[in-house]
Amino acid sequence: MIYLTILMAERVGLIIILAFLLVSVPFFRRLLFNHTIHAKIQLILLFSVFAIMANMTGIEIDANNQLHDKIILTAISANDSIINARILVVSVAGIIGGPWVGSLVGIVTGVHRIIQAGIAFQSWFYIPSSVLIGFLSGFLYHDRKSYFKVMTPWHGFIVGLLMESIQMAFILFFSPTGWALVHYIALPMIFVNSVGTSIFLSIISMYLHQEEELRAMQTHSVLQLTNETLPYFRQGLSRTSAQNIVKIIKKYTNFDAVSITDRKHILAHIGAGSDHHIPGNSLETTLSMKVIKTGQIEVADHSKLIGCKEPKCPLEAAIVAPLRINNTVIGTLKMYYVDCWHLTPVEIQLATGLCEIFANQIALGQAEVQAQLIRDAEIKSLQAQVNPHFFFNAINTITAILRHDRQKARKLLLQLSTYFRANLIGARATEISLQQELNQVDAYLELEQTRFPNKYQIIIKQNVNSDVYLPPFTIQVLVENAIKHAFGSRKQDNTIEILIKKETDRLQIQVTDNGTGISHNLINKIGTEPVVSQKGNGNALYNLNQRLIGLYDQESALHISSDSAGTIVKISLPYHTKEFKKNESFACR
Structure with a gap:
């Protein structure tokens, strides 16, 4: 046995x-x-x-x-x-x-x-x-x-x-x-x-x-790959972004060649076959055309199934996956081997997963672009809502002065023109220089003080250069709000102090008045929601606050403190001396 x-x-x-x-x-x-x-x-x-x-x-x-x-x-x-x-x-x-x-x-x-x-x-x-x-x-x-x-x-x-x-x-x-x-x-x-x-x-x-274990290693590589490709996919599917992306994919995978195409042309190709799979050329393989037509992933384990037009193409196996946005195929992701035996279920799953991730990244990029456009439109809309009643009051004031002081009326017309011009610029621009903002404030104050002589004393303390940038109407809205609401029926001893300075990498703006203060019922609402009052609909500070948060960050929001001795409104903005661009990031963000 x-x-x-x-x-x-x-x-x-x-x-x-x-x-x-x-x-x-x-x-x-x-x-x-x-x-x-x-x-x-x-x-x-x-x-x-x-x-x-x-x-x-x-x-x-x-x-x-x-x-x-x-x-x-x-x-x-x-x-x-x-x-x-x-x-x-x-x-x-x-x-x-x-x-x-x-x-x-x-x-x-x-x-x-x-x-x-x-x-x-x-x-x-x-x-x-x-x-x-x-x-x-x-x-x-x-x-x-x-x-x-x-x-x-x-x-x-x-x-x-x-x-x-x-x-x-x-x-x-x-x-x-x-x-x-x-x-x-x-x-x-x-x-x-x-x-x-x-x-x-x-x-x-x-x-x-x-x-x-191989899948775990690939998962780690995919996470790194995803992190590195995200900035390029967020730019959209273009030749430049595709060329950077294929280099990253090749770096973290064992594929012999990687390609990205749109619906008609090769956007990028790296690895074997680069001599004839040239970016800018029309699609070289019948397999790619089939994927674009059907929207289904295709796997080829023979060069004949790939269908390359070049007879001496070294590529023997391929995984071609569609890149989709909203169920529409916008291109393909192609991964090749020169030996068909390298093709295993793990590689097929990897290619499928990468394709889904990349499609989501492209969609995320497009969503961010659309969100930015919407945000810009909202900001322009908010800027256009700054109190229009001022214009009518100013015209009435100039008309009254014109009867007895034409020189004064002429000067006020110039100031009104400056104010108009500043509003037009503000409706188009995301940011303006501090000098432009102060010119607008001066124009507003002169027109307003003509209406109410000796009623307000305005003190401006500026400890920064005038070429620093900020959103239009930032200071003007705060000053206008103080003039309208801070002093009630008081005819004299009304002071508004404007302090502008730099602290570290932030532009600090503070507008202080010695008015009667804001009631406790309203202090938490101002800036966070429209507040109805007898002298307006309360949108000015709300709109300003939303613009500041939308343009920069939550730290740029209005900070209001008030008691019976007056009100202090503080704003902290990123400090920069050139106009803000959408693709620019500040150290504070």
């Missing part, structure tokens, strides 16, 4: 070595857990070859339990039996491919076993036993939810033990030498084949574990 166990271990060892070699072959790896009919047919053929080899490398045993150790068993006597690893192969076929794969492999190996015996009638039971074993093996392992999952080696040992025991039961009841044969071969075959099943599954589990 010990000698038989050693011989059985040799046969099982051959099957395990074949399994290890096949797991190393990309073709076999692609079949693992592939649910397509085509893949299952290939699995049936593959395991059938395994099973027939197990039959042919078995050990012949005659009716007297004498072993005949031949190299290849093409045929045996009708009364002899074979000790082999056939049940191991059928069991693994069921575990890997499912009940129907296991059953069909069982039919093939059972029929071959009968042929070996010269189509002897007493060997008929090998067909139903093999079919039952293949079906049960697949049925016992029915979890197909996880791609990277297989029956554990320990469970494989138990299944192998059970399946070989079923085979022994068939031999016991239907073989002419039943008990005598089972008594001699049962223990070695059950033990060795069970261990063999466990080792076979361990090899596959080892490969799948390596695949998981």
